[in-house]
Amino acid sequence: MYCRHCGKEVKDKAVVCSGCGHPVEDLSGNIIVGHPWNWFVMIGLILLTLLVPPAGLVFGIIGLLDPAKKVQGAVVTTIAVFMTLLLIAVIAGL
Ligand SMILES: [Zn+2]
Secondary structure, three states: OEOOOOOOEOOOOOOEOOOOOOEOEOOOOOEOOOOOOOHHHHHHHHHHHHHOHHHHHHHHHHHHHOHHHHHHHHHHHHHHHHHHHHHHHHHOOO
């Protein structure tokens, strides 16, 4: 089948397009739920969150919006909120 967003051919069992990253939709137009982030991505996201909390917050929310990544998104968001508060405390000189 072909991606509805960029037209690239994607494998029938693919859940996201390898061309544009959009979720692949089945013939009835339902978006196939994506896979959870693998451990490699999760470690990268947690490191990113520790270094750049606002960026981690963005990815955490993206995760929360995806049913397959909801728990992982919650973990990343929690770390991001904590790090953001810590960053504010450090900047404020507390
Ligand atoms: Zn595409």
